[in-house]
Amino acid sequence: MLDIKLIRENSDLILNNLEKRRNKDYIIMFKQLIEKDNNWRELKKQIDELRKKRNELTKEIQLLKQKNEKVAINKKIKEAKIIPKKIKELDDICKNIEIEKKFLLLRIPNLLHETVPFGEDKGENIIVKKWGKKPDFRFSPKSHVDLVKILNLVDIERAAKTSGTRFYFLKNQLVELEFALILHSIRILKERGFNLIIPPTLVRGFIMEGGGFLPTFKEDVYKIEDEDLYLVGTSEAPLVGFHEDEILYEKDFPIRYGGFSTCFRTEAGAHGKDTKGIFRTHHFEKVEMISITNSNRSWGEFDYLFETAELFWQSLGIHYQKVNICTGDIGIVASKKYDLEAWYPSQNQYRELVSTSNCTDYQARRLKIRYREKDGMPTKICHTLNSTLIAIQRGLTCILENYQKEDGNIEVPKVLQKYVDFKEIILK
RNA sequence: GCCGAGGUAGCAAAGUCUGGCCCAACGCGCCGGCCUUGAAAGCCGGUUCUCCAUCCGGGGAGCAGGAGUUCAAAUCUCCUCCUCGGCGCCA
Numbered sequence: 001m002l003d004i005k006l007i008r009e010n011s012d013l014i015l016n017n018l019e020k021r022r023n024k025d026y027i028i029m030f031k032q033l034i035e036k037d038n039n040w041r042e043l044k045k046q047i048d049e050l051r052k053k054r055n056e057l058t059k060e061i062q063l064l065k066q067k068n069e070k071v072a073i074n075k076k077i078k079e080a081k082i083i084p085k086k087i088k089e090l091d092d093i094c095k096n097i098e099i100e101k102k103f104l105l106l107r108i109p110n111l112l113h114e115t116v117p118f119g120e121d122k123g124e125n126i127i128v129k130k131w132g133k134k135p136d137f138r139f140s141p142k143s144h145v146d147l148v149k150i151l152n153l154v155d156i157e158r159a160a161k162t163s164g165t166r167f168y169f170l171k172n173q174l175v176e177l178e179f180a181l182i183l184h185s186i187r188i189l190k191e192r193g194f195n196l197i198i199p200p201t202l203v204r205g206f207i208m209e210g211g212g213f214l215p216t217f218k219e220d221v222y223k224i225e226d227e228d229l230y231l232v233g234t235s236e237a238p239l240v241g242f243h244e245d246e247i248l249y250e251k252d253f254p255i256r257y258g259g260f261s262t263c264f265r266t267e268a269g270a271h272g273k274d275t276k277g278i279f280r281t282h283h284f285e286k287v288e289m290i291s292i293t294n295s296n297r298s299w300g301e302f303d304y305l306f307e308t309a310e311l312f313w314q315s316l317g318i319h320y321q322k323v324n325i326c327t328g329d330i331g332i333v334a335s336k337k338y339d340l341e342a343w344y345p346s347q348n349q350y351r352e353l354v355s356t357s358n359c360t361d362y363q364a365r366r367l368k369i370r371y372r373e374k375d376g377m378p379t380k381i382c383h384t385l386n387s388t389l390i391a392i393q394r395g396l397t398c399i400l401e402n403y404q405k406e407d408g409n410i411e412v413p414k415v416l417q418k419y420v421d422f423k424e425i426i427l428k
Numbered sequence: 429g430c431c432g433a434g435g436u437a438g439c440a441a442a443g444u445c446u447g448g449c450c451c452a453a454c455g456c457g458c459c460g461g462c463c464u465u466g467a468a469a470g471c472c473g474g475u476u477c478u479c480c481a482u483c484c485g486g487g488g489a490g491c492a493g494g495a496g497u498u499c500a501a502a503u504c505u506c507c508u509c510c511u512c513g514g515c516g517c518c519a
Contacts, residue, residue: 041479041480044478044479044480044488045479045480045487045488047488048478048479048480048487048488048489049487049488051487051488051489052487052488054499054500055451055488055500057499057500058448058499058500059448059500060499061448061499061500062448062449062499062500065448066448066449073499076499077499078499079499080499080500081498081499083499084498084499084500204509228509247438247476249438368477370476372438372458372459372475374458374459375438375457375458375459375475376438376457376458376459376460376474376475377458377459377475378459378475379475379476
């Protein structure tokens with residue numbers, strides 16, 4: 001969420017930024033927010049004055065009791081007695097306004113970085129870099145959907161039986177490749193200064209809210225019935241929640257976490273999209289990077305995270321492009337976002353494998369993640385960043401497609417060969 | 429799941445039975461100031477959130493979270509969460 005003080009003092013700046021999103025709702029919400037905030041402050045002033053009065057009377061009563069002046073005490077108590085009711089009355093109104101205020105504040109998106117390109121939708125994202133080459137196939141490459149079927153690596157039909165659509169049984173060498181990818185991932189993350197973590201995959205509502213996953217994306221996450229627990233759509237949620245309501249030290253920045261977890265997504269808004277295979281599923285494993293730092297360093301860190309993802313995909317020899325996500329496609333939390341889109345020969349297009357975001361102070365403010373330059377110095381709000389390294393199942397689809405051979409076998413990428421006892425997945 | 433003990437500021441630790449001198453003691457760390465040639469010691473102010481005020485400054489809230497009783501709650505009552513120990517169950 002945005003800084004309410006900045007909203008009060010510099011509303012024009014924020015309005016100009018919100019306008020870039022070309023969504024009138026945000027402007028309306030913002031104006032309502034300012035109104036609510038004014039109401040709130042007015043009421044708070046009144047309430048605080050009443051409390052002050054009550055505190056004063058309480059003290060007087062206390063003194064009179066010591067002197068045992070009964071008549072005066074009764075008079076004061078009579079006077080004091082009416083105040084709590086008034087406070088309660090105003091406070092109830094104030095609390096409601098506060099709820100409305102928070103409702104708006106939680107839905108107003110982050111400020112966009114000036115280098116975010118303007119655009120209506122993902123068609124207007126800007127390609128900023130390409131790496132590697134498309135594989136030169138002398139045959140018509142198969143899709144991962146066909147490959148996993150032919151090579152007996154995934155069973156979708158039976159998963160439909162046990163669990164429904166968008167589930168899968170991963171089988172045989174693909175299971176081994178998954179673990180190879182995980183081991184390769186954590187090796188790179190360790191070298192790049194990330195602390196390895198496997199987080200809980202169920203988290204409380206306020207952690208989801210703090211990360212920006214709620215309330216805006218309520219339909220996209222699974223909730224446990226009768227409990228205030230959600231299945232995480234990404235380990236970003238527990239990993240940024242890790243330091244919730246903490247005060248960190250600047251000397252420790254950047255704090256980097258390399259998290260591995262299963263992720264659960266309803267894919268509510270994706271009906272009809274990527275319905276076949278394991279490209280888009282309700283559950284998958286993902287290796288994620290998280291960084292906590294401050295405003296001085298977060299843009300450098302943003303590049304560092306993306307570079308780490310690039311190094312990983314380069315090690316696998318996958319041809320990709322780096323994309324600067326435009327205003328219409330960026331979402332509410334990130335101030336700037338780069339995607340890494342890899343080449344899918346069967347689809348003849350680039351598909352998203354990695355998304356790197358600088359959330360600036362937007363998440364950290366919600367989660368009360370602060371830092372000090374030194375002990376005794378005032379606290380400031382941290383910056384948080386996140387990036388995919390690899391979503392395993394999607395990564396596998398990309399590898400399968402790019403490493404397929406004319407004879408129908410799949411070559412195992414060089415860097416993964418040391419983790420498995422085969423160099424090819426062979427058609428039986 | 430049951431029983432017991434707990435949750436107090438950056439850390440550490442009193443206060444809870446017996447409500448008010450608790451805007452939370454004594455420490456430790458750190459920040460600012462005074463003092464000093466400099467430092468240490470000493471002294472003063474600070475070290476969470478928030479409101480008003482350009483500045484000086486003045487309020488309010490906060491003792492795991494919420495609700496209640498009361499003129500007044502860290503302290504009493506109820507609900508929830510979490511931690512630790514014991515028992516049970518279990519991969």
